[in-house]
Amino acid sequence: MISVEILYAIIGALVLVATAEGAMWIRCKKALKKSRGEIDSLKEEIQSVRSLDEASGAYNYPFFVKMANLQIKMARRHKWPVTLMIVDVDQLESINLRYSFKTGDAVLKHLNDAIRSVVRSSDVLGRFGGSGIFVLLSECDTENVATVNERIEQKIERDPLMQGDKRVEYRRSYGAVTMYGKQIHLNRMLGLAEDALTRAKEKKKEIVIFDKEGSEV
Helix, strand or coil: CCCHHHHHHHHHHHHHHHHHHHHHHHHHHHHHHHHHHHHHHHHHHHHHHHHECCCCCCECHHHHHHHHHHHHHHHHHHCCEEEEEEEEECCHHHHHHHCCHHHHHHHHHHHHHHHHHHCCCCCEEEEECCCEEEEEEECCCHHHHHHHHHHHHHHHHHCCEEECCEEECCCEEEEEEEEEHHHCCHHHHHHHHHHHHHHHHHCCCCEEEECCCCCEC
């Protein structure tokens, strides 16, 4: 027959084993939770890399179109005005040649950051071609887009791009188009905004705004 002392010893040993296993299980659970968090963070980082333009920090074109269409769908439902604006850096190639391609990228990043600082978080920014930024402004009509233009210019003048103690100057041209409610079509807006930008450059105007018919406002 097992003595009481031996029985207590066995029970004590079993308790220690159970406690150790419990502690190990808790540690494993915490490690698994941490790993899942790291994986989720990595997924977000990968998604960010896939959706952003490396030079400017704005959305790349495919992701811009995706996000813009979501805003347009909402605007149609609520019959809001939507403005698509292109902010283009004049003679970006000359900047690349005079300074460097790294400086050209810094100009695009500076422009994107300036725009982002004065528009709403719901507004969508994307890379336009090689030299500019698309800006989709929801609930924004022709009068409001002129105000946005002024704010961007004021921001860049107030906080210029600096390289060391040297200010890097770059000129900008703006083309925009405004549409309303069910009349909004992204492809049409993209074409008209680019036409408005071309006219701004031809007329040497800072900004040209078109209506849905392609007439200058």
